[in-house]
Amino acid sequence: xxxxxxxxxxxxxxxxxxxxxxxxxxxxxxxxxxxxxxxxxxxxxxxxxxxxxxxxxxxxxxxxxxxxxxxxxxxxxxxxxxxxxxxxxxxxxxxxxxxxxxxxxxxxxxxxxxxxxxxxxxxxxxxxxxxxxxxxxxxxxxxxxxxxxxxxxxxxxxxxxxxxxxxxxxxxxxxxxxxxxxxxxxxxxxxxxxxxxxxxxxxxxxxxxxxxxxxxxxxxxxxxxxxxxxxxxxxxxxxxxxxxxxxxxxxxxxxxxxxxxxxxxxxxxxxxxxxxxxxxxxxxxxxxxxxxxxxxxxxxxxxxxxxxxxxxxxxxxxxxxxxxxxxxxxxxxxxxxxxxxxxxxxxxxxxxxxxxxxxxxxxxxxxxxxxxxxxxxxxxxxxxxxxxxxxxxxxxxxxxxxxxxxxxxxxxxxxxxxxxxxxxxxxxxxxxxxxxxxxxxxxxxxxxxxxxxxxxxxxxxxxxxxxxxxxxxxxxxxxxxxxxxxxxxxxxxxxxxxxxxxxxxxxxxxxxxxxxxxxxxxxxxxxxxxxxxxxxxxxxxxxxxxxxxxxxxxxxxxxxxxxxxxxxxxxxxxxxxxxxxxxxxxxxxxxxxxxxxxxxxx
Numbered sequence: 001x002x003x004x005x006x007x008x009x010x011x012x013x014x015x016x017x018x019x020x021x022x023x024x025x026x027x028x029x030x031x032x033x034x035x036x037x038x039x040x041x042x043x044x045x046x047x048x049x050x051x052x053x054x055x056x057x058x059x060x061x062x063x064x065x066x067x068x069x070x071x072x073x074x075x076x077x078x079x080x081x082x083x084x085x086x087x088x089x090x091x092x093x094x095x096x097x098x099x100x101x102x103x104x105x106x107x108x109x110x111x112x113x114x115x116x117x118x119x120x121x122x123x124x125x126x127x128x129x130x131x132x133x134x135x136x137x138x139x140x141x142x143x144x145x146x147x148x149x150x151x152x153x154x155x156x157x158x159x160x161x162x163x164x165x166x167x168x169x170x171x172x173x174x175x176x177x178x179x180x181x182x183x184x185x186x187x188x189x190x191x192x193x194x195x196x197x198x199x200x201x202x203x204x205x206x207x208x209x210x211x212x213x214x215x216x217x218x219x220x221x222x223x224x225x226x227x228x229x230x231x232x233x234x235x236x237x238x239x240x241x242x243x244x245x246x247x248x249x250x251x252x253x254x255x256x257x258x259x260x261x262x263x264x265x266x267x268x269x270x271x272x273x274x275x276x277x278x279x280x281x282x283x284x285x286x287x288x289x290x291x292x293x294x295x296x297x298x299x300x301x302x303x304x305x306x307x308x309x310x311x312x313x314x315x316x317x318x319x320x321x322x323x324x325x326x327x328x329x330x331x332x333x334x335x336x337x338x339x340x341x342x343x344x345x346x347x348x349x350x351x352x353x354x355x356x357x358x359x360x361x362x363x364x365x366x367x368x369x370x371x372x373x374x375x376x377x378x379x380x381x382x383x384x385x386x387x388x389x390x391x392x393x394x395x396x397x398x399x400x401x402x403x404x405x406x407x408x409x410x411x412x413x414x415x416x417x418x419x420x421x422x423x424x425x426x427x428x429x430x431x432x433x434x435x436x437x438x439x440x441x442x443x444x445x446x447x448x449x450x451x452x453x454x455x456x457x458x459x460x461x462x463x464x465x466x467x468x469x470x471x472x473x474x475x476x477x478x479x480x481x482x483x484x485x486x487x488x489x490x491x492x493x494x495x496x497x498x499x500x501x502x503x504x505x506x507x508x509x510x511x512x513x514x515x516x517x518x519x520x521x522x523x524x525x526x527x528x529x530x531x532x533x534x535x536x537x538x539x540x541x542x543x544x545x546x547x548x549x550x551x552x553x554x555x556x557x558x559x560x561x562x563x564x565x566x567x568x569x570x571x572x573x574x575x576x577x578x579x580x581x582x583x584x585x586x587x588x589x590x591x592x593x594x595x596x597x598x599x600x601x602x
Contacts, residue, residue, distance in 0.1 A: 012110075013104075019116075054072045097135040120151075121527070147543060236251050239274045251271075314440075324345060359401065379426065454493060469506075
């Protein structure tokens with residue numbers, strides 16, 4: 001009886017996949033989807049026989065196995081279950097079938113069951129249930145699969161609910177500095193609000209915009225880091241300073257074109273002719289602008305490469321004086337191009353009437369372009385270009401407007417003065433140039449990251465400490481080794497698992513640099529897949545869908561009944577084995593007795 005009980009109880013292996021991604025934190029006012037998912041799993045666990053092999057995988061951007069082929073004990077399993085928390089990560093759905101199959105293949109049991117407990121978030125599953133069904137086919141051939149959908153409401157302030165009097169708090173270093181109220185937000189709409197954050201001292205400032213709480217608190221805050229400087233210093237190198245309306249004067253005017261009389265203190269612009277560039281100490285500047293500079297020496301190219309690698313910015317403008325062959329040669333020194341594109345030649349893009357090509361109002365979602373997206377279309381049509389450089393962007397660059405950008409370098413394919421265009425005398429030019437300088441002077445840690453992204457801490461020179469330290473928003477300290485990468489040094493935290501402000505330090509004793517990490521805004525759409533679409537997606541497959549507690553209990557009971565048949569047949573087999581053994585023993589005794597009788601008679 002003891003042997004039969006142990007074998008019967010461990011005849012079925014169970015794998016539970018728990019969705020712990022961002023949308024599972026959504027609450028209906030009484031419980032979150034994640035809370036209801038835990039309740040569903042407890043129902044499943046109540047029917048698992050003691051000693052059965054059980055695995056549990058928690059799903060997110062990086063799936064985590066928290067129990068692997070564990071001999072099932074109800075109280076121990078419940079303790080593991082209650083330790084799990086929903087995360088602000090997106091769900092990596094594509095890798096899920098493979099991970100579940102790996103767990104099933106590694107489980108030694110004649111029968112296997114998989115329960116996928118998820119809210120079937122619409123943005124993840126729309127148009128993918130059929131492809132997922134196909135991906136699960138191999139899985140269903142080795143295990144019984146049951147999808148347990150956790151249906152939830154879709155009300156979330158940022159996406160679907162019509163709301164009024166939305167309060168937005170602006171905070172600097174956790175201190176409220178400004179408050180605005182949005183009168184109304186229509187369903188599916190978005191609103192922009194400006195918050196005034198005063199800066200009194202130079203240094204890094206943690207900035208937060210926070211909404212009133214709603215049914216999904218994780219996305220109610222957006223964070224960024226700003227490093228406040230006394231002044232941004234810019235060196236403008238001119239290739240044609242003798243020309244009327246020279247580029248240096250136009251660039252300086254554009255950078256200082258700020259409202260309400262401010263701006264003189266913000267940017268310090270020094271203009272010099274290109275032939276005295278060798279005498280300039282680049283360490284005094286945050287950004288270098290090269291406007292129609294014919295050529296630079298190999299030594300200058302290396303100095304500019306070091307300048308950019310140290311985190312400073314370079315802006316390059318075309319013009320009549322540019323020597324394309326020389327720039328292509330200088331730019332490719334030591335195998336790392338200084339400019340983000342190879343120059344092929346200048347072309348006239350004016351039409352027969354002499355009108356230039358207008359600027360395209362369809363702007364990419366890049367930080368440099370965002371302030372321009374609110375401008376009226378006629379400003380773009382009035383901004384015209386008569387001549388442009390044809391260029392071949394490098395694989396690491398991205399095309400933005402009519403210029404190429406790559407890391408800390410922006411390359412205009414037109415001039416900075418009116419010889420080739422009227423850009424420099426339109427309102428677009430100061431907005432674009434100021435935003436570009438702001439972008440280039442932002443250090444790596446100033447740019448917000450998304451949960452799941454890597455966080456890096458870069459060094460210009462080899463640091464004294466071999467390890468860097470990252471403090472998480474929840475207070476955990478993570479030590480990360482410093483590695484050499486492409487002639488500089490970097491410490492990389494592979495995945496940011498929390499939303500909030502991290503603190504990166506070059507060593508335990510060093511002061512920290514704050515890094516803002518936000519949730520993925522697209523995840524705020526928490527609508528679940530409609531039931532009809534869910535069922536249609538798995539139609540014609542062997543995948544079960546347990547939409548209610550009753551259906552889930554039916555699936556579990558059916559699995560247990562199947563398991564009891566295993567036990568029943570095993571007991572019959574053991575009984576037959578015992579009978580066969582007894583009969584064989586009796587047969588041997590009769591044979592031995594007969595042999596003894598024959599011997600005595602002889």
